[in-house]
Amino acid sequence: MSTNERTSAREIRLADYQAPDYLIDTIDLTFNLDPIATRVSATMHVRRNGSHSRPLILNGESLKLISIDYDGEKLSEHKFALTDRLLTLPDVREDFVLTIVTEINPAANTALEGLYQSAGNFCTQCEPEGFRRITYFVDRPDILARYSVAIIADELDYPVLLANGNPVSLESAGEGRQIARWVDPHPKPSYLFALVAGKLTALKDTFITQSGRKIDLAIYVEPHNADRCAHAMDSLKKSMRWDEETYGREYDLDVFNIVAVDDFNMGAMENKGLNIFNSRYILAKPDTATDADYAGIESVVAHEYFHNWSGNRVTCRDWFQLSLKEGFTVFRDQEFSADMGSRAVNRIQDVNMLRQIQFAEDAGPQAHPVQPKSYREINNFYTSTVYNKGAEVVRMQRNLLGWETFRRGTDLYFDRFDGQAVTIEDFLQCMSEASGKDLSQFRRWYDVAGTPKLRVSDARLPGQYILKIQQEISGSEPYMMPLDVALFTAEGDPIALDGTGVLVQTLTVCEMHQSWSFSVDVPPNIRIIPSLNRGFTAPVEIHYPYDQEALAILSHADSDPFNRWDAMQKLWLLTLLERIKSGQNGPSESEPPLPEGLSHAFGQILLESDQDPMFVAECISLPSEKYLADQFDENIPFEAIHRERNLLRRQLAEVWESTLLLVYEKNQPADHYRYEPRAVGQRQVRRLVLSYLTTLDRPAWLQLAVTQFDRADNMTESFNALFALSVRPTDVFERLMARFEERWRHDPLIMDKWFALQAQRTDGDALERVRQLMGHPAFSLKNPNRVHALIGSYARGNLMDFHAPDGHGYQWLADRIIEIDGFNPQLAARLATAFNIWKRLDPARAILMKEALVRMNERPACSPDLSEITGKSLG
Numbered sequence: 001m002s003t004n005e006r007t008s009a010r011e012i013r014l015a016d017y018q019a020p021d022y023l024i025d026t027i028d029l030t031f032n033l034d035p036i037a038t039r040v041s042a043t044m045h046v047r048r049n050g051s052h053s054r055p056l057i058l059n060g061e062s063l064k065l066i067s068i069d070y071d072g073e074k075l076s077e078h079k080f081a082l083t084d085r086l087l088t089l090p091d092v093r094e095d096f097v098l099t100i101v102t103e104i105n106p107a108a109n110t111a112l113e114g115l116y117q118s119a120g121n122f123c124t125q126c127e128p129e130g131f132r133r134i135t136y137f138v139d140r141p142d143i144l145a146r147y148s149v150a151i152i153a154d155e156l157d158y159p160v161l162l163a164n165g166n167p168v169s170l171e172s173a174g175e176g177r178q179i180a181r182w183v184d185p186h187p188k189p190s191y192l193f194a195l196v197a198g199k200l201t202a203l204k205d206t207f208i209t210q211s212g213r214k215i216d217l218a219i220y221v222e223p224h225n226a227d228r229c230a231h232a233m234d235s236l237k238k239s240m241r242w243d244e245e246t247y248g249r250e251y252d253l254d255v256f257n258i259v260a261v262d263d264f265n266m267g268a269m270e271n272k273g274l275n276i277f278n279s280r281y282i283l284a285k286p287d288t289a290t291d292a293d294y295a296g297i298e299s300v301v302a303h304e305y306f307h308n309w310s311g312n313r314v315t316c317r318d319w320f321q322l323s324l325k326e327g328f329t330v331f332r333d334q335e336f337s338a339d340m341g342s343r344a345v346n347r348i349q350d351v352n353m354l355r356q357i358q359f360a361e362d363a364g365p366q367a368h369p370v371q372p373k374s375y376r377e378i379n380n381f382y383t384s385t386v387y388n389k390g391a392e393v394v395r396m397q398r399n400l401l402g403w404e405t406f407r408r409g410t411d412l413y414f415d416r417f418d419g420q421a422v423t424i425e426d427f428l429q430c431m432s433e434a435s436g437k438d439l440s441q442f443r444r445w446y447d448v449a450g451t452p453k454l455r456v457s458d459a460r461l462p463g464q465y466i467l468k469i470q471q472e473i474s475g476s477e478p479y480m481m482p483l484d485v486a487l488f489t490a491e492g493d494p495i496a497l498d499g500t501g502v503l504v505q506t507l508t509v510c511e512m513h514q515s516w517s518f519s520v521d522v523p524p525n526i527r528i529i530p531s532l533n534r535g536f537t538a539p540v541e542i543h544y545p546y547d548q549e550a551l552a553i554l555s556h557a558d559s560d561p562f563n564r565w566d567a568m569q570k571l572w573l574l575t576l577l578e579r580i581k582s583g584q585n586g587p588s589e590s591e592p593p594l595p596e597g598l599s600h601a602f603g604q605i606l607l608e609s610d611q612d613p614m615f616v617a618e619c620i621s622l623p624s625e626k627y628l629a630d631q632f633d634e635n636i637p638f639e640a641i642h643r644e645r646n647l648l649r650r651q652l653a654e655v656w657e658s659t660l661l662l663v664y665e666k667n668q669p670a671d672h673y674r675y676e677p678r679a680v681g682q683r684q685v686r687r688l689v690l691s692y693l694t695t696l697d698r699p700a701w702l703q704l705a706v707t708q709f710d711r712a713d714n715m716t717e718s719f720n721a722l723f724a725l726s727v728r729p730t731d732v733f734e735r736l737m738a739r740f741e742e743r744w745r746h747d748p749l750i751m752d753k754w755f756a757l758q759a760q761r762t763d764g765d766a767l768e769r770v771r772q773l774m775g776h777p778a779f780s781l782k783n784p785n786r787v788h789a790l791i792g793s794y795a796r797g798n799l800m801d802f803h804a805p806d807g808h809g810y811q812w813l814a815d816r817i818i819e820i821d822g823f824n825p826q827l828a829a830r831l832a833t834a835f836n837i838w839k840r841l842d843p844a845r846a847i848l849m850k851e852a853l854v855r856m857n858e859r860p861a862c863s864p865d866l867s868e869i870t871g872k873s874l875g
């Protein structure tokens, strides 16, 4: 059987959805924990759904079946059929009680799915299909059951025993073991099941809900991390309050527990009442975590908490509905972060992410709709499209309906579907009922892959400004989207629209060709500059023939901070793309002059650092090499991208050197570290400014970075100094890196920053350095965080070396992926998306990268996870 036959045989399609043949109303689980032989006993009430005589089919993987009891009688072997994935009971009653005993080996579970061990403790990960590695079950999200759990374990090794829901009892079970009982009153899908057992300490707190109920909160970590939980706890309480105030959603159990584990494939997991986190999204104190870490913790803690309603109380009918919970929850956590910090900067960062990752995904071989129509391995669909584009699609509904109407829609949704497993259609239906709007055209956003492009042109008539918009999309059905626009004069003054005081209009774009005419009171000799898609109201690419002058004006005068930033980005792109294209065959003999408009805009923005340092930091951030590479459909000129980007940065630093220094000095934050917006902005603008200054060949600026490193009492400032120095090889940089390593080598989470920085260095033999670092005592191929920090950062963050013309980067990465695929297929599949780009490479590189892909894809042992990615990539 060829690879394609092997994988296509497993394709699962949305169109084939059928309601389950059997429902399971309750499940009582008893775990007898042991690292290599855990006994799981599951007693379920099963009932036939509808009238049919089909067999009961249960999923199960990597399980050792010990016994089956059917209504109290042991089921003999000829009464069921067992394969390595399914347990079939052909002939069952209308309703019955089934008790299944299985044995599993958590210590051997390296895939980090199901019940596994991390740092000697037990934990679980069941989304999307991990529960079938714990017991035989109808493992699909539309089976909602009430769970009760008993955990029996050695009381010295596993003093803390946690499961979903509320605690019932903790007693001795004799022989040095104890038994904990938990009951979750809310019916839930199996993917939300969780259990934790281990030597953990907790930071405890309480929260009083809006109706006056007291909730016990706890964050469990390994004892040596006890002093790193305060920020996560603070974020949790803020999230709980925010969801009450913003969506009217109150928490619904007596306890809310979070556990941080070091070995985790993703960011975190919203298990009912027992969230399990990758420790990188919990642990922080000023000297160990950067501002970016603090922000990540705040948003992921919020995200998982918000799932309690958007995901848990109302869940997904099937995995094609994944964005129903993820897109909505990302939108919720984005708005939460915007309320906690700077709304403008949050929007800029979210859109920047979307453009760099989701737009690229949508333009490549893994492109899929927000609601995919088929999959082979659902783990491959936890993507930026489902999450981030999904969030944009919910945001558009908020914008089209307005907040109040949207909120009526969410109330209706939570109310009507509480305790049910539903579809994206159901969500849209609520929005449509709440607003009286027909959203059938809007549905297209969920159904079709690809980033729509809007071609915009304009014209003037006496007293009139005309805007024409054309949708450039595959297919003939136009999208519906809100598009905020405003107009500015060449002086940067806002123009009143239609003789009113209104400056901004929300256009509803819904036809292939559409035009709008605004009456404006502007003399014909004064230029009108449109500010389009303000706040990025629609996740589209806009094509309008902006020139340097217009962009420079918008970057300065636009009243929408997002569009100011965007104008700056477009200004960078204009110059950089032109230089890259003309420099594709090598550097030009003399340096091209720095464009006046760009330089002036840069200088003007620097002067604003007093008001909003964080915004300034965003505006002076050059587009990444990755984003520049994405602008090329073929023959991506990696060397020219790297060279021209660095050159432009250095030229700007030369011109603005003294202003940069001034900004650096003025933004010295207060003496002790605090995570609050202004101080974060100050540190961030210093990071940027410093990395401009260090591109200049001046010992004084290197010394500035060294001093910052020496004086810093927090990780943000010390790591930013390292970052600024990493731009080019120097002895000081090596010395500081060595000191950093000396101080932190026993703390792998912190060493991840160091690994990532090493992996991205372009000086010397980068791959050789990465190879050596794989032997570093803090590195482990088994840990996903380490792998992403070192291997992922090399493949994604070191375009120069990864894409070296001899193909060494491709071959080496393929070897690592093959190795990892042997024990953690999800991790392997994620890394393999670095190869999506191969068709856009020049022919010589493309052949080399394709060879690496073929080599991974053709291995008989290739996992379904990896082969779906490599297969699609090869197309």
Ligand code: PHE
Pocket: 125, 127, 128, 266, 267, 268, 269, 270, 303, 304, 326, 382
């Ligand atoms: N559902 C998790 C979230 O988005 C992500 C996740 C998916 C975690 C699969 C683990 C496994 O919050």
Ligand code: ZN
Pocket: 303, 307, 325, 326, 329
């Ligand atoms: Zn989520």
